[in-house]
Amino acid sequence: MFSVRIHGRGGQGVVTAAELLAHAAFAVGLEAQAFPSFGSERMGAPVTAFCRTDDRPIRLREPIAEPDAVIVQDATLLHHVDVFGGLVADGYVLINSARDIGQLGLEELLERHQPSRIVTVPASEIARSHTGRPIPNAALLGALAALCGLVSLDGLGEAIEQRFGATAAAGNSAAARECFELVRSGRPLSETAHA
Amino acid sequence: MRKQLEGSQAVAQAVARCRPEVVCAYPITPQTHIVEALSRLALSGELERCEVVNVESEFAAMSVAIGASATGARAYTATASQGLLFMAEVLFNASGLGLPIVMTCANRAVGSPINIWNDHSDSMAMRDCGWIQLYASDNQEAVDLHIQAFRIAEALSTPVMVCMDGFVLTHAFEPLDVPSQEQVDGFLPGYEPRQVLDPDDPMTIGAMVGPEAFTEVRYLAHAKQIEALDFIPQVAEEFRERFGRASGGLLDSYRSEGAETVVVALGSVLGTLAEVVDELRDQGVAVGAVALKAFRPFPLEELRGVLGGAQRVIVLERALAVGIGGIVSSDVRTALAGLSVEAHTVIAGLGGRAITRRSLHALLAQALAGQLPELHFLDLRTDVIERELERTRDGGRPGPHAESILRDLRIVASGPV
Amino acid sequence: MSTPLPFYQTGTFAVGGRLLDEDDRAVQSDPERSNAITKGHRACQGCGEALGARVVLDAALRAADGRLVAANATGCLEVFSTPYPESSWRLPWIHSLFANAPAVATGVAAALRAKGRTDIRVVGQGGDGGTVDIGFACLSGMFERGDDVLYVCYDNQGYMNTGVQRSGATPPAARTATTEPLGGHSGNSFGQGKSAPLIAMAHEIPYVATATVADLRDLEQKVTRAMSFHGPRYIHVLVPCPLGWGSATGETILIARLAKESGLFPVFEAVEGRITSVARIRHKVAVEEYLRRQKRFAHLFAGDGRPDVLARLQTLANRNIERYGLLDDADEPTDIGLLDALATSERGPV
Ligand SMILES: Cc1ncc(C[n+]2csc(CCOP(=O)(O)OP(=O)(O)O)c2C)c(N)n1
Ligand code: SF4
Ligand SMILES: [Mg+2]
Numbered sequence: 001m002f003s004v005r006i007h008g009r010g011g012q013g014v015v016t017a018a019e020l021l022a023h024a025a026f027a028v029g030l031e032a033q034a035f036p037s038f039g040s041e042r043m044g045a046p047v048t049a050f051c052r053t054d055d056r057p058i059r060l061r062e063p064i065a066e067p068d069a070v071i072v073q074d075a076t077l078l079h080h081v082d083v084f085g086g087l088v089a090d091g092y093v094l095i096n097s098a099r100d101i102g103q104l105g106l107e108e109l110l111e112r113h114q115p116s117r118i119v120t121v122p123a124s125e126i127a128r129s130h131t132g133r134p135i136p137n138a139a140l141l142g143a144l145a146a147l148c149g150l151v152s153l154d155g156l157g158e159a160i161e162q163r164f165g166a167t168a169a170a171g172n173s174a175a176a177r178e179c180f181e182l183v184r185s186g187r188p189l190s191e192t193a194h195a
Numbered sequence: 196m197r198k199q200l201e202g203s204q205a206v207a208q209a210v211a212r213c214r215p216e217v218v219c220a221y222p223i224t225p226q227t228h229i230v231e232a233l234s235r236l237a238l239s240g241e242l243e244r245c246e247v248v249n250v251e252s253e254f255a256a257m258s259v260a261i262g263a264s265a266t267g268a269r270a271y272t273a274t275a276s277q278g279l280l281f282m283a284e285v286l287f288n289a290s291g292l293g294l295p296i297v298m299t300c301a302n303r304a305v306g307s308p309i310n311i312w313n314d315h316s317d318s319m320a321m322r323d324c325g326w327i328q329l330y331a332s333d334n335q336e337a338v339d340l341h342i343q344a345f346r347i348a349e350a351l352s353t354p355v356m357v358c359m360d361g362f363v364l365t366h367a368f369e370p371l372d373v374p375s376q377e378q379v380d381g382f383l384p385g386y387e388p389r390q391v392l393d394p395d396d397p398m399t400i401g402a403m404v405g406p407e408a409f410t411e412v413r414y415l416a417h418a419k420q421i422e423a424l425d426f427i428p429q430v431a432e433e434f435r436e437r438f439g440r441a442s443g444g445l446l447d448s449y450r451s452e453g454a455e456t457v458v459v460a461l462g463s464v465l466g467t468l469a470e471v472v473d474e475l476r477d478q479g480v481a482v483g484a485v486a487l488k489a490f491r492p493f494p495l496e497e498l499r500g501v502l503g504g505a506q507r508v509i510v511l512e513r514a515l516a517v518g519i520g521g522i523v524s525s526d527v528r529t530a531l532a533g534l535s536v537e538a539h540t541v542i543a544g545l546g547g548r549a550i551t552r553r554s555l556h557a558l559l560a561q562a563l564a565g566q567l568p569e570l571h572f573l574d575l576r577t578d579v580i581e582r583e584l585e586r587t588r589d590g591g592r593p594g595p596h597a598e599s600i601l602r603d604l605r606i607v608a609s610g611p612v
Numbered sequence: 613m614s615t616p617l618p619f620y621q622t623g624t625f626a627v628g629g630r631l632l633d634e635d636d637r638a639v640q641s642d643p644e645r646s647n648a649i650t651k652g653h654r655a656c657q658g659c660g661e662a663l664g665a666r667v668v669l670d671a672a673l674r675a676a677d678g679r680l681v682a683a684n685a686t687g688c689l690e691v692f693s694t695p696y697p698e699s700s701w702r703l704p705w706i707h708s709l710f711a712n713a714p715a716v717a718t719g720v721a722a723a724l725r726a727k728g729r730t731d732i733r734v735v736g737q738g739g740d741g742g743t744v745d746i747g748f749a750c751l752s753g754m755f756e757r758g759d760d761v762l763y764v765c766y767d768n769q770g771y772m773n774t775g776v777q778r779s780g781a782t783p784p785a786a787r788t789a790t791t792e793p794l795g796g797h798s799g800n801s802f803g804q805g806k807s808a809p810l811i812a813m814a815h816e817i818p819y820v821a822t823a824t825v826a827d828l829r830d831l832e833q834k835v836t837r838a839m840s841f842h843g844p845r846y847i848h849v850l851v852p853c854p855l856g857w858g859s860a861t862g863e864t865i866l867i868a869r870l871a872k873e874s875g876l877f878p879v880f881e882a883v884e885g886r887i888t889s890v891a892r893i894r895h896k897v898a899v900e901e902y903l904r905r906q907k908r909f910a911h912l913f914a915g916d917g918r919p920d921v922l923a924r925l926q927t928l929a930n931r932n933i934e935r936y937g938l939l940d941d942a943d944e945p946t947d948i949g950l951l952d953a954l955a956t957s958e959r960g961p962v
Contacts, residue, residue, distance in 0.1 A: 019368045023199040026370055032199065034368040059333070059466030061363050062551040159199075216726035217719060246722040250715065251753030258712035258750065262683060262719020265706050268726055270719070288708050392681045392704035392720060394732060401684075401707035402694035 001054040002150055003064045007083045008073030008137075011043040016163065017071070017137035018049035023159035024141070024151035025053040033058045046081050053150065069148060071140050072096060073123075075104060090114055092148050096136045098122040119147055119183055126178050131171030142176025146183035153180050197370040202334040202359065203228030205371040206299060209338045211242040212379040213297075213345045215271040216386075217263035219248040219256045223278040224311045225361035226301040230273055253278035257285035257296075264294040265400055267391035269345065272296070275361055276303035279317040283324065286354075290325025290416060292401060295348030295355070295386070297341065298326075302462065302513075303361040304546040308597045312547020313361040315461065318490075319514040319522045325416050327355040327423055328491040329443065332465040334364050334371055336488075339442035342374065343430050345383050350426060351419045358490075360463040360513075362547070374438055382437055420492040427489055445494035448501045450476055451483025456562055457502055459485045459527055460511040464543075464550050468511070471555045482559060487523065498530040507537045509562055511573075513544045520570040543573035639671045639832050646673040646702060648682075653700040654692040658861030660825045660851030660868060661689050661766045665737065667825070668764050668849065671832040673703060675839035676733040681720050682706070685713035685738025685747055688773045688853075689766060711746040713738045714754040717761040725760075733839065734760065740767040740781035744808045751808075755815035755844045762838050762845045765808060768853035776856040780806045783876070784928070785921050786908045788856070793911035798921045805928075809882070812846040816885040823879060824850040826869035830891065834881060850877050858907020870902035875929035878936040893938045899925045 004021060008014035015036040022032035030053045037048035050064045065085075069092035072083050084093065091113060097104060097120045109118055121143045123136035130139075138160055145151050156176055161169045200208075207229050210218075218237065220230040234249075236242040246263075250256045253274050260270040274282065279300055289296050300318045304310040318328055327347060331337035337359040344355040359365060374382075390398045404412055424445065431444035441447075449469050451457045458468055465486045475482045485501055487494075502508050508531065510524040519525075521540030528538050541558060544550040554574050561567045582603050583596065639645050648669030655662035673680050681704045684690045690707045693700040708716045717736030724732050736754070738747060743765035754761055770788050771777040777790040784802040787793050791800040812820045818841040821834040831849060838845040852868050854861045871877040872891065876899055879891035900922055903909040912918045933939050 019199070019201070022368050026199045031370060035363070036366055058369070059469050060552070061367075061463045061466045062549050065551070065553075217722045219719065219722070244726055244728075246726045248718060248722050248759075249757065250718075251749055251756070254712060255715035255718075255750050255753055258708060258715030259719035259722060261708050261712075262706070262716035262721075263723040263726075264719075265716075266681070266720045266723035266727075268723030270723075284709060285712060292708070392706055394679045394681065394704055397702060397704045399694055399699035399701045399705050402696040402699055403691050403707075404696040408696060 001052060001058070001060075002068045002148075003053075003066075004051045004069045004071065004144070004150070005064045005067040006049045006051070006071040006073065007077055007081060008047055009043075009077070010045045010047050012047075012073050013135050013137035014047045014073055015049045017073070017141060018051040020138060020156065020159045020163060021051040021141055021144070021151065022053070023162060024145075024155035025051070027155035027158050028152055030055060031058050033060075037063070046077055067091060069094070069144065069150075071144060073136055073140060075099070078104060078106070084109060087113065091117065092144070093118040094140055094143055094147060095120045096123040096140055098125060117147065119143065121179050121182060123175070123179055126182075127172070127175045130175040130178070131168060138172035139175035139179045142179035143183045145176075146180045153177060197372045199368060200371045200373070201228060201366065201368045202337060202364045202371070203301075203366065204232050205334060205338045205373050206341055206359070206365075207232030207236065208373045209341045209379075210271055210297075210299075211236045211245075212374065212376050213271075213342060213383055214269065215242075215245055216268035217246050217248065217260065217270045218272065219250050219259035219263070219270070220272045220274065221250050221253045221256045221278060223253070223275050223303075225303060225313075225365045226273045226275045226278070226299065228365060229299055229301065233271075253282040254285055257282040257289060257298075260296045260298075261285065261289050261292065261294055264289075264296050264388075265292065265392050267386065267388055267393070269386040270294075270296045271298070273299035273301065275301040276305050276311075276317045279321055280305060283321060286321055286324040286326060289354045291412070293352040293416070293419075295345070295352060295388075297344045297348055298354065298356050299341070300356050300358045301361040301365045302358050307595070310546040311361075313363050313463075313513070314545045314547070315358070315513040316515070316545075318356060318358045319516075321356075322491060322522065325353070326491065327351075327353055327420065327427075327489070329355065329357050329427075329489055330461040330487060331357065331359040331364065332447070332463060332486050332488070334359075334367060334369060335440070336442045337364055338371060338373055339434060339438070339440070342379055342383060343427075343434055343443050345386075346430050347423060347427060349386055351423055353416070353419045353423065358462065363463045372440075378438065382434065423489070423492050424494060424497075427492075443488055445489045445497050446501065447486040447488060449484040449486065451485055451501055451505070453481060454483030454505055455481040456507045456509065456559065457483045457485055457505045458509045458511055458559075459487060459498075459502070459523070461487045461490060461523065462513065464511060464513070467550060467552055468555060471552050471559070474552075474556070475559060480559075480563065490523065493526045493530075495526075495530045498527065499534070502527075502531060502536060503534055505536055507539070507562060509539045509541055509558070509567070511541050511543050511550075515542045515545060538569075539567050540570045541567075541573055542571070548574060638829055639674050640667060640828065642674075645670050646678060648673055648703050649693060649700045650702055651700070652698055654695055655688070656853075656855050656861070658854040658859075658864045659688075659692075660853060660864045661739070661768055661772075662692065663828075663864070664766050664825045664831070664849045664851040665689055665764075667828050667831050668737070668835050668847070669703065669735065671835035672733070672735055672762065672839055675836050677731075679732045680704075680735060681724075681732060682735045682737060683708070683713050683717040683720055684736075685742030686710035686773070687739035687742050688768075689737070689739065691773055710742050712750050713742060713747060714750040714761065714763055717763065718754050718757070718759040721760050734762070736761050736763040738765060739772065740765060740769060740808075741771045741779040743767075744806055745780045752811075752815065755812060755817050755846070758817075758843050760842050760844070762835075762847070764835075765846070765848045766851045767848055768851050768856060770853070770856050772853050772856045781808070783925075785912060785918075785925060787911060788908070798911060798918055799908070802924060809846065809848045809880075812848075813882050813885045813887075815844070817844045817846060818842070818884060819845040820847075820882040820885075821880070822848045822850070822877070824868040824872050824877060825852070826865050826872060827879075827891070830879070837881070856908070858910070859905055863905060867902065867905055870897060870905070873897050874899045874902045875933040875938050876902060876925070878932045878938060880936055887936070890936050890938060892940065893933070896939065899929050
């Protein structure tokens with residue numbers, strides 16, 4: 001079983017991100033379950049969504065307390081919400097930010113976890129450049145695909161196509177691809193962002 | 196064919212394939228996605244010959260369903276929580292009239308304090324309203340139960356409530372199979388009631404029945420539910436033959452053969468419970484689980500059959516009967532009458548508190564150590580309640596409990612504390 | 613019409629059917645009429661509600677060619693008509709609850725629409741309590757959605773079925789079991805009033821009318837008119853209740869007429885939210901004339917009486933007269949001869 005917890009704010013497509021991820025996992029033959037943190041959150045409030053994948057049917061119905069990966073869609077949450085709570089030692093972290101881990105004040109994270117698995121991506125900017133809107137969810141999933149190989153870019157593309165209208169789907173797929181390449185290339189991400 | 200779908204969407208599609216003719220509902224979280232999806236299906240024409248009525252209350256929703264069903268139309272609605280209680284009077288009426296309406300209850304706590312999260316307080320409060328109550332353990336079962344529900348309701352002239360855990364199931368997105376229209380048509384014949392409101396054969400429906408016949412009418416309602424104890428498994432079996440998967444029935448036993456300790460529960464917690472049972476069985480602990488799929492009618496004999504051999508039964512309830520404790524447990528105890536089985540009531544998951552593997556392991560460890568009281572509250576924050584009980588022990592002033600807790604924590608900004 | 617019908621001079625404005633063209637004859641004058649409520653019901657003698665409901669439903673049945681379904685709220689009408697295993701109804705009829713008759717009617721209409729049964733029409737009905745109080749939300753919802761239902765309120769100004777308690781339609785100063793004139797009280801208090809017809813009009817529904825059982829032809833015509841529209845329609849019928857009002861069982865019609873002639877109960881018709889016709893007062897009477905005949909107002913006349921309360925009630929009537937133009941010059945009624953006859957009838961002016 002592999003579990004992902006996604007943190008963001010209402011309006012940033014957090015729940016959609018979990019569903020896209022589940023869809024993409026299903027597309028590569030995995031069982032997948034996505035669910036939101038079930039709040040009555042309004043626009044801008046912290047929101048959490050979860051995605052579990054496994055190669056056998058998933059029966060578990062508890063929230064994800066010990067994620068294998070954490071996606072932070074909004075870096076302003078970093079110091080308000082315990083976004084890394086329970087993250088497994090060899091877990092992955094993906095943060096939507098144009099700044100690097102050091103600039104975000106998260107060096108401590110690098111000490112506790114494997115530094116190569118902790119990545120920031122300027123997903124909002126990338127999403128904006130492809131879709132005109134700074135909704136980073138699909139872009140971040142592209143980055144996740146590169147980071148941990150849970151899903152393929154094709155599977156993600158399929159999920160995106162199912163979910164969005166043609167134009168939005170094309171833009172989001174492109175954003176996901178760009179983030180995928182970015183993480184794949186292993187370039188220091190902060191540099192890319194400033195370029 | 197399995198597809199990644201949200202529970203609510205899948206249920207809406209399944210309901211649509213049952214060809215309802217009148218769908219009437221009033222929005223309440225977490226039921227909304229179901230009725231929104233049905234409206235879309237009707238507006239797009241995918242759901243044909245169906246009137247969707249956007250009513251002004253749950254009370255009206257069930258009333259519209261009554262009018263429609265009595266006119267010979269297959270009627271469906273969905274609600275939860277405050278909405279279910281708001282239609283309480285009409286629920287009794289629908290069952291008293293023997294109208295085979297099918298309703299989803301997206302289980303949610305009942306306030307106050309207002310709470311939108313899952314527990315079973317709503318449907319349990321309507322335990323005796325005369326409706327058959329079926330509980331889905333997972334989303335696939337929720338889909339399948341709706342299709343079975345129309346069969347059961349129409350065969351027995353009894354309305355059926357399909358209970359699915361709010362959010363935990365309604366908002367979960369997972370691979371689900373929604374049977375095709377042909378499959379459903381093959382399983383569910385058209386609705387052909389004996390009496391309808393028809394000018395060609397005028398009937399008076401809903402007359403005032405006095406002491407001379409009221410008992411008989413109620414008895415028949417009970418008899419229908421007792422018939423359902425045979426019919427529900429038959430429908431589940433036929434469903435399994437046609438659709439190739441097991442869903443529904445009265446109850447489902449999970450590794451409870453030879454188990455010394457058996458946990459009885461309803462709804463989505465069964466998945467997590469099954470994981471815990473597997474983990475403990477791997478360690479050689481003889482535990483099992485029983486999923487109650489039908490709560491009304493209550494399968495006394497069947498339950499006695501699966502629990503009779505256990506030493507200890509733990510009823511895990513997502514609702515609380517204030518002043519006594521368990522709701523399901525009292526029925527389970529009836530099923531166990533005369534057997535030397537130790538029974539415990541565990542109140543868990545109220546108002547959306549997650550029931551985790553960790554908590555369940557701790558619970559079972561406590562039980563196995565012989566330290567589980569007869570009534571136990573899972574993961575209760577004793578510090579909070581003790582402070583408040585302490586305050587009122589010597590006659591503190593009355594007031595809303597939730598707000599009292601805040602005052603004691605000195606978080607209340609308004610006025611002196 | 614071949615069957616010879618007896619002709620009674622009724623002491624009212626009613627006229628025997630034979631004097632009129634066939635098209636103008638009353639539904640009730642037709643021996644072949646449907647008789648929606650037939651013998652065996654348990655209403656009190658002189659029950660205005662029983663009369664009103666029969667007239668309304670017979671007229672609706674004729675307008676619908678017999679293709680009519682009724683949904684009834686809990687209340688006297690429901691209880692006295694369906695003493696299980698008997699039923700007085702000769703049309704398909706359903707009773708569900710006190711507060712939900714409009715919604716049940718909506719459900720029937722929705723089912724018929726889904727089944728493509730455009731031939732069958734739907735009527736919802738209830739007492740004033742079921743309509744203006746507990747069932748008001750359902751009624752408003754039915755109006756607002758535009759459901760194809762004619763809803764009829766039989767207003768006897770109180771919860772009669774449960775033993776004459778106050779409802780939102782009980783007039784000021786009336787004695788009910790919950791508004792006893794005790795201490796300094798003079799019965800039901802003077803509230804803001806609640807005009808269900810005006811509120812119905814505010815929903816801009818196609819048709820709203822008020823009527824009384826004093827003018828059954830008018831009631832029939834309004835029902836017929838209402839049935840010529842589709843969408844939500846509302847008729848509010850004043851139906852005196854001898855038991856609850858403490859009136860003589862033989863005076864139900866008279867009392868209904870006095871309610872109208874005093875101005876306390878305005879009779880009008882409105883299409884699409886605008887009043888299109890008003891039944892003018894033919895022979896104005898002081899409210900006292902109306903009130904005196906009912907024991908529920910007896911405390912206003914006991915001892916020194918309560919002229920102050922009577923004055924306030926008269927003010928209410930005067931306001932209605934002004935608001936609805938109940939005394940404005942109108943086209944003189946064509947049956948003026950009858951009017952004159954009545955004014956000098958043995959019963960005296962009313
Ligand atoms: C929910 C509910 N509350 C109260 C009652 C009791 N009840 C039945 S009929 C009635 C009064 C009916 O009054 P109205 O609607 O004016 O009809 P009427 O009997 O006067 O014709 C009441 C209070 C009920 N049946 N249901
Ligand atoms: S109490 Fe009034 S309304 Fe009821 S039956 Fe008697 S007269 Fe009619
Ligand atoms: Mg009344």
